[in-house]
Amino acid sequence: MGRSPCCEKEHTNKGAWTKEEDQRLIAYIRVNGEGCWRSLPKAAGLLRCGKSCRLRWMNYLRPDLKRGNFTDDEDELIIRLHSLLGNKWSLIAGQLPGRTDNEIKNYWNTHIKRKLLSRGMDPHTHRPLTPVDGAAASRPAHIAVPARAAPPTRRDEHGGAAVPRPEPRPVSGPAGCRHADLAPGLPLPP
DNA sequence: AATCTCAGCAACCGCGGGAAC
DNA sequence: CGTTCCCGCGGTTGCTGAGAT
Structure with a gap:
């Protein structure tokens, strides 16, 4: 069967x-x-x-990947989408051309979480962490705000597995397979 | 200069949905 | 209609390199 x-x-x-x-x-x-x-x-x-x-x-x-630092606009968009969609990384990635769900997920966990915490926002609920004033005051002690300058270190080598990015090139669609590509995009709220 | 600590990211794992028999 | 399998997703792990001590 x-x-x-x-x-x-x-x-x-x-x-x-x-x-x-x-x-x-x-x-x-x-x-x-x-x-x-x-x-x-x-x-x-x-x-x-x-x-x-x-x-x-x-x-x-994938040739259409951006592979670079996230812009402030992208940051804000991710934050906004996350507040609406939660951890639906694939949906969020669908709104950010050239970005992957894995990349956004990693970026969220390493950068944006801290960014929100430094603003005094809860990264899960997108609400103020505590009623008390001040972002830093309410930040849990174990969570560090950017300890380092966080330079855009993109390790293009990972265990020697990296390869030069292939030149952009359209890829033909799924050859005979059933699944369709990800839906083009969600309507964004006002 | 050597060692320690931690941030960043690629890749793996396990699960659920839905299509193919 | 039930079973099997593929695909895609979200969470987690482990390695590497940079900064701190």
Whole structure:
């Protein structure tokens, strides 16, 4: 019943991606487009599970990714969307072209949380932390406000897995797979 | 100069929804 | 109609490098 036999998890690599793996994945998707992640690794000659390939492509290799510091506008938009949607990172990412849910999630946890706390706002409820005045006064002691200048350190190397960003290039749609792309966008409230 | 601490980020894990048999 | 499987999402982990001591 059901479908054909499923993904064998043995004989798959884990951890950081190598340049060669990246290039194989890019090359395959350039030709065949996104989608059918389960069969992709085998077809592309990768010893990875489809899930891992999808993640790598979506979060790092996609040509339309921005890969840079978030602007103040983006910050504010993320904060606003988070107050409306909660931790629906994929929905929030849908409103920020070139940004991924994983990137936004990481950015939220490392930067925006602190930003809100320094304003005296609860990052979860988006309400003032306590009735008492002053942001710093109400900040929990264990939560540090930007301890460092937080320079825009974008480690393009991670375990030697980084690869030069591929030049932007339209990718053909899912080749025969059922799922559609993420909905184009949510109507933003006034 | 060496060591320690912590921020930042890529990648993994587990689960739920929904489509394919 | 029930079962199986794929896809995508959110949460978490672990590694790396920069700053502090």
